[in-house]
Amino acid sequence: MNVATEAVGHGTATIIPFAEPGRPGRDTRPLRLITCGSVDDGKSTLIGRLLWDTKAVKEDQAASLKREGSRQNDLGLPDFALLLDGLQAEREQGITIDVAYRYFATDRRSFIVADTPGHEQYTRNMATGASTADLAVLLIDARAGLLEQTRRHATIASLMGIRQFVLAVNKIDLVGYSQFRFDEISAAFREFAKSLGPVKVTAIPMSALKGENVVHSANENMAWYEGPTLVETLELAPARSAQAGGFRLPVQRVARPGESFRGYQGTVAGGSVKPGDTVTILPSGETANVRQIVTFDQIRNAAVAGDAITLVLDRQVDVARGDMIVSLESPPMTGRAFTAKLVALQPDGIEPGKRYWLKSGSRRQRVTVEPQSALDLSSGQWNPALQLPMNAIGSVRLDFEELAIFDTYHDNRSTGAFILIDPETHNTIAGGMISARLETDALSDDGDRVLLSLPADLAEELLASDLLAAYRDRIKVRKVSADEAKAVFSTEE
Incomplete structure (x- = not known):
């Protein structure tokens, strides 16, 4: 029995043994996975090799790939990344820009894989791919080691609820199949993974281009590695069920x-x-x-x-x-103030106190966002922050004008996730995950305040007027029933 998976979280590490390969039967649930990591670590090449070696490439695609003689490498192998990079800009620049989804299957299981971009400016696309995945294949170039973008992608995947990581130490052939280098990178990532909460990490040395330890083992060049191949790991990984919890x-x-x-x-x-x-x-x-x-x-x-x-x-x-x-027995949380983690996706970042549209499912509501802290990717520490620039990962407070309905993202990915929309440009400026509900009085606040009770249509018209344009971000609006408003004013009197 091979022991290759390590459960990491909260400063402790426990060895989890793999089940023996060759378990009879076929898992009918498809596993959704993403490849992520920094630029040029070989994400598209890895998926292309997976598709090639599992016979998921159609004959016409294979013939077209072989005809791309100018894109072949020194080994005479096709450029497997062309199976994923469909945009003209991707082929011209040799990078991934958009998320590409592909389907493949083995005798034991079917898979839906998302190839996500590694460039920092396309972090929002990576977050999109991670939002529906059960497992993340995190690629690291054996020559470069653990980079800031690698940490960013691992953190986003963790925030998106992914608890299974395959650490693919790629291009191991370019460092002479060094076991020392593999162990060094694996140890560095497992130390970093302690900040991600309870996650399972499976480290695999591989050469995606040559197909070593992808579908077929590489005993000849890496006799020192006794763990599973990538496909063996994926076949045994559990899929996350959305059927648990309340309706x-x-x-x-x-x-x-x-x-x-x-x-x-x-x-x-x-x-x-x-x-x-x-x-x-x-x-x-x-x-x-x-x-x-x-x-x-x-x-x-x-x-x-x-x-x-x-x-x-x-x-x-x-x-x-x-x-x-x-x-009725298991309702979600309701309230007007919540804490959440989010990823800023636009150049202007998150403006404190600005009123945004928050969309979750079919529901859209006005919300004010107050940044609380930001994640330092180099140290894994959450530091106090008043602003969140583009690509920052932060913790925020959400204050709603109306009653909001959420589960925590940990309990339900669909009803615990949201996006923030700029009301002026209609751009999606952040994606977020609900952490908890805050106990707060919807109509009370610290400091000197003037409380106005207006009909809803008149309040909306007043807020949209030029008269309050300079003060809009300082105004907090709470929609309440007439009876609630009377109760508040009678208390004030």
Whole structure:
């Protein structure tokens, strides 16, 4: 039995033995993975080699690849990266810009792999690929070692909920298949990984171009390595299930094909549901029972995470796009203040106190963002920060004008994730993950304040006017019911 996986977290390390290869049966759940790391570490080449050696390349693609004589290397091998780099700019510059998704399979399992860019300016594309992955293959050039961009990608992958890492020490042939160099890089990353929380790290020395320890082992050149190949590791990696936890259905559309039918459409974001279950509609808090689950071609006895359904309830309730239908026994968090981790994606970064649009699922809300701390990638420490520049990873406080509905990202990737949108440019300026709900009074704040009670439409018109343009970022708005507003003013008096 090979021992090649190490669980790292909170300053401790425990050896986890691999299951014996050759386990009978086939895992029917596809594993979603990404390749990430710094520039020119060989991410596209590795996936291209995976596709080539697992016979996932069609005959016409293989013939076209072989005809690219000018792009062949000194070994006479095709440029495997061309199987991934489809944009003209990618082929001209020899870099990855956009996320490329490919499918391949072995006798034991199927895989969906995302090739993500290594350049710092395309960090947002890497974060997109990591958001749906179960495992990250982190490439490191054996000559360069652990770089800042390597740490950035590992941290983003960890924040996105990835707990399985394959440390692919690539181009090992260019350092003479040195075991010392492999051990040095592995030790450095495992030390850094202690700051990522509880993660499993599998270190593999390989040459993606030559295909060594990718699909086939490289016993001849690396007799000192007794661990699994990359494919053997991927075949044994567990896929993350979204069916655990409470039922979640973000409502995307209310279907009314006739007077006798009213259904609420969306994709199940967590848990499961069946007819007869009692559910709650948020934010109203109304409850009802599920009468029927309808899909495009049939009536279902149950639905699970990932299913696109129309939910029919046993009584008329007020439900609109942006609401969430959830299980009565396991509801999500509701509140007006949350903490979150986010990645700044635009050159202007995150402006403290600015009002952004926050979009999560089908729900869009006004929010004010206050940076609290930023991650120092070199030390792994969180340091106090008042601003977050582009590509910074930070911890922030979110203050909402209306009641917000979230799970923590750790509990549910779909209902715990969000993007921030600049209301002026409509650019996506950050992607984030909910950490916790903050206990706070929606109408109270420290310091001298003037509290105004206005009709909602008049307040929106006033905030959009030039009159308050210079002070907009200093104004906090809270939408409350008339009864709540009366209660506040009666207390003040």
